[in-house]
Amino acid sequence: xxxCRLRLRLLKRSLSLQIPRPSLPLVITTRxxxxxxxxxxxxxxxxxxxxxxxxxxxxxxxxxxxxERRFFCARTMEMDDATSSNASLFSSYLSVRIRCMKRDVDTxxxxxxxxxxSSASVDELSNCEELDEIWITSIFPDGQDVDACVSAxxxxxxxxxKPNYEISVGEQCDWVTNVQEVFHPTEVTDGLWIVPRWRNxxxxxxxxxxxxxxxxxxxxxxxxxxxxxxxxxxxIKGGExxxxxxxxxxxxxxxxxxxxxxxSVGIDIDPQAVASARQNIALNDIDSxxxxxxxVPSKASLPYFNSRTQENPEEKTLYDLELGAAKENFDIVxxxxxxxxxxxxxxxxxxxxxxxxxxxxxxxxSEQVQQIKEIYSLYLDNISVFEMEGWACLYGTKRKM
Amino acid sequence: MTxxxxxxxxxxxxxxxxxxxxxxxxxxxxxxxxxxxxYRLNLMAFCKDFNARTQKYKPDTPxxxxxxxxKDNTFEFTVKSPSVTWFLKKAAGIESGSxxxxxxxxxxxxxxxxxxxxxxxxxxxxCQHMSIEAICxxxxxxxxxxxIQVVKDL
Numbered sequence: 001x002x003x004c005r006l007r008l009r010l011l012k013r014s015l016s017l018q019i020p021r022p023s024l025p026l027v028i029t030t031r032x033x034x035x036x037x038x039x040x041x042x043x044x045x046x047x048x049x050x051x052x053x054x055x056x057x058x059x060x061x062x063x064x065x066x067x068e069r070r071f072f073c074a075r076t077m078e079m080d081d082a083t084s085s086n087a088s089l090f091s092s093y094l095s096v097r098i099r100c101m102k103r104d105v106d107t108x109x110x111x112x113x114x115x116x117x118s119s120a121s122v123d124e125l126s127n128c129e130e131l132d133e134i135w136i137t138s139i140f141p142d143g144q145d146v147d148a149c150v151s152a153x154x155x156x157x158x159x160x161x162k163p164n165y166e167i168s169v170g171e172q173c174d175w176v177t178n179v180q181e182v183f184h185p186t187e188v189t190d191g192l193w194i195v196p197r198w199r200n201x202x203x204x205x206x207x208x209x210x211x212x213x214x215x216x217x218x219x220x221x222x223x224x225x226x227x228x229x230x231x232x233x234x235x236i237k238g239g240e241x242x243x244x245x246x247x248x249x250x251x252x253x254x255x256x257x258x259x260x261x262x263x264s265v266g267i268d269i270d271p272q273a274v275a276s277a278r279q280n281i282a283l284n285d286i287d288s289x290x291x292x293x294x295x296v297p298s299k300a301s302l303p304y305f306n307s308r309t310q311e312n313p314e315e316k317t318l319y320d321l322e323l324g325a326a327k328e329n330f331d332i333v334x335x336x337x338x339x340x341x342x343x344x345x346x347x348x349x350x351x352x353x354x355x356x357x358x359x360x361x362x363x364x365x366s367e368q369v370q371q372i373k374e375i376y377s378l379y380l381d382n383i384s385v386f387e388m389e390g391w392a393c394l395y396g397t398k399r400k401m
Numbered sequence: 402m403t404x405x406x407x408x409x410x411x412x413x414x415x416x417x418x419x420x421x422x423x424x425x426x427x428x429x430x431x432x433x434x435x436x437x438x439x440y441r442l443n444l445m446a447f448c449k450d451f452n453a454r455t456q457k458y459k460p461d462t463p464x465x466x467x468x469x470x471x472k473d474n475t476f477e478f479t480v481k482s483p484s485v486t487w488f489l490k491k492a493a494g495i496e497s498g499s500x501x502x503x504x505x506x507x508x509x510x511x512x513x514x515x516x517x518x519x520x521x522x523x524x525x526x527x528c529q530h531m532s533i534e535a536i537c538x539x540x541x542x543x544x545x546x547x548x549i550q551v552v553k554d555l
Contacts, residue, residue: 093431109419113465114484118432121418121439139435170435182441182474219445339456340425365453391453 093118094140098150098165102134104157111153112138116145139170186221188229194220194251197283207258210283211249216268216276218248218336224362227386227393228252228336231360236260240331243267243352246341246363247293250277252334257290264291265330269298327351334360339368343375350379355400362393369394412475416440418468424455440470447478454480463487482525485543488518493549502548509550515540 096117100108109120120138140146146167154162183196187206195201196219197212211220218225232252236242238260244253247266250273256264266277277293333353335342342349342361353359359380364372369385369392377383380396387393418436427433427448437444447468455464468478490496493508519536522528528536541551 093435095435113419113421114486119418119420119436121416121436123416124414137439139432141431182443217445217449221443222446222449224449338425338452340460363449363453368453368456 092142093170094142094144094146094167095170096138096140096146096150096165096167098136098138098163099133100136100159100163101132104159105134105136107157108153108159108163109136109138111157112136112149114156115152116140116149117153142169183219183221188220188226189233192229192233192255209251209254209258211251211280212276212283214249214272214276214279216249216270216273218251220251223388223391224336224393225251227388227391228334228360228362229255231334231386231393231395232256232259232332235332235358241265241329243330243333245333245335245349245352246273246337247277248273248336250280250291250293252336253277253291253293254280254284254286256332257286258284261332262290266291266293267296268293269296271295328354330354330357332358332360334362336362339364339371342372346375346379350376350398353398355398357398358395359398360393360395362391364392364394366390366392368392412471412473414469415472416470418470420466420468421463422451422466423461424458424464425452425460427451437468437470437476440476441474442468442470442476443474447476451478451480458482479526482521485518485522485540486547488521489540489544489547489549492518495549502546505548506550507548509552510544512551512553515544515551 098108098112105122109122112120117138117140120136122134122136140149146165150163150165183199185193185195185199185202187193187203191203191206193201193203193206193208195208195210197210201208201210209220211218220226220229229252232242232255236256236259240261242253242256242261242264244250244256244264244266247253247268248270250266253264253266266274268274268277274293274295281288281291281293328351330352331354333349335345335349342364349361350359359376361372361376366387372394373383373385376394376396379399381399383394383396385392385394418440420432420436422433429444429448433448434444437447451466458464462483464483465481466478467481468476470476489510492510492514495508515537516533518540519533522536522540523531523533531539544551
């Protein structure tokens with residue numbers, strides 16, 4: 001497995017960034033996530049700066065690419081300087097269709113996974129009862145030695161025949177469009193709709209949030225997003241400052257602006273989320289003064305962030321000034337992430353709120369509520385819990401220290 | 402025996418997908434993306450659900466997931482704990498098992514490690530009916546087949 005891991009690490013891809021300009025038609029960008037460095041969960045992805053209007057040639061091989069790391073700058077104004085083109089970078093994978101006997105399907109799939117396949121899928125063909133053979137579609141990372149893997153897998157389960165297989169290279173766009181077709185407009189509450197960018201809003205009078213989630217979290221369909229939106233709907237009276245901690249596609253921040261807050265700030269550690277959020281802000285015609293999005297370093301990538309800003313000290317002071325000043329400044333803070341980050345970052349999340357601010361937490365299962373309550377009762381009073389479909393959302397008021 | 406009523410009530414299955422995903426690290430990118438995108442499943446919902454359910458594991462442990470995709474684009478999935486071989490490799494501090502198991506001993510682990518592994522495995526859906534003793538015995542068997550020796554005290 002080790003050579004495969006090294007190859008994955010070498011195959012870091014850059015983000016493609018498309019800033020929609022009013023004159024150009026919007027194109028669905030196919031995004032790439034940087035293949036995560038397996039040892040650190042939150043490595044910032046490298047980025048290329050493109051010359052204006054030039055098309056980036058498709059990536060041919062990791063050896064040919066120079067890795068230019070350009071850190072994702074904070075302010076939205078600087079994004080206009082970072083020119084982008086229509087280039088989309090494809091991350092390819094190998095899709096292998098293997099034919100084998102029905103009785104060996106389960107064991108062969110498991111064996112394939114042990115020897116280097118990323119996944120193995122079997123179509124359920126109930127109308128092919130007569131046939132003895134069945135297809136397994138297996139996905140391998142690009143560059144993997146498929147033959148070795150298949151032989152090892154068949155050898156380990158003692159198969160006495162060599163299954164036939166055919167390899168094809170899959171491109172990212174193949175499955176991205178499939179996934180995008182799944183999104184439909186959803187009505188979260190009366191008069192609040194979330195509409196994917198490529199569909200028409202069913203009710204033009206209602207508050208419509210137009211989204212292109214890309215690869216970031218937050219399509220509006222998930223129970224936790226709905227819970228947070230309902231919470232915002234109840235809390236917002238107009239004129240507040242709102243912080244979306246872990247903004248993903250920016251949906252909560254945008255919704256808050258549409259509901260009447262004066263200032264909405266979104267932060268995230270994933271550069272793709274930040275890009276996606278900025279795109280959605282533009283899609284919804286929100287003034288860049290009313291909503292800002294920042295990329296913040298996670299704990300793991302902090303050394304990298306610090307070394308990067310040492311090369312450019314103005315960046316660090318800008319970041320420190322802006323976000324540092326933002327502490328203790330928000331009336332409402334919502335963090336819709338996961339249990340572990342919520343527990344580790346409790347103090348960080350809470351410091352962003354004014355005394356008496358409302359702090360909302362979500363992204364946890366109902367069974368995980370107790371753990372969150374224990375940690376946050378140090379900082380919050382009157383913690384209430386709402387649940388929907390097995391997911392929970394808690395909120396409370398920040399205690400005056 | 403499942404009755405005819407049960408068969409009819411069950412939704413028609415489109416496919417069974419097996420994946421290895423690091424705990425808490427499901428992202429809509431390969432390998433998860435193409436595998437689920439093929440069947441038009443809601444990627445985000447799966448990633449969020451999977452990440453939430455694997456919060457209790459150490460980040461990046463490779464979890465085996467089996468997803469049952471139904472024809473109406475809904476899905477269910479079960480998460481299994483990492484394989485015994487993976488646990489043994491970690492406990493023994495080696496990258497791969499012995500090339501000649503039975504003859505060449507690569508590393509050794511303590512009985513305590515076996516017990517800890519058995520405790521984690523017991524929460525697995527298909528091990529629940531087995532006693533800890535039985536699970537330990539099967540782990541020791543796997544260790545022997547990898548060339549890892551089990552000693553009482555190091």
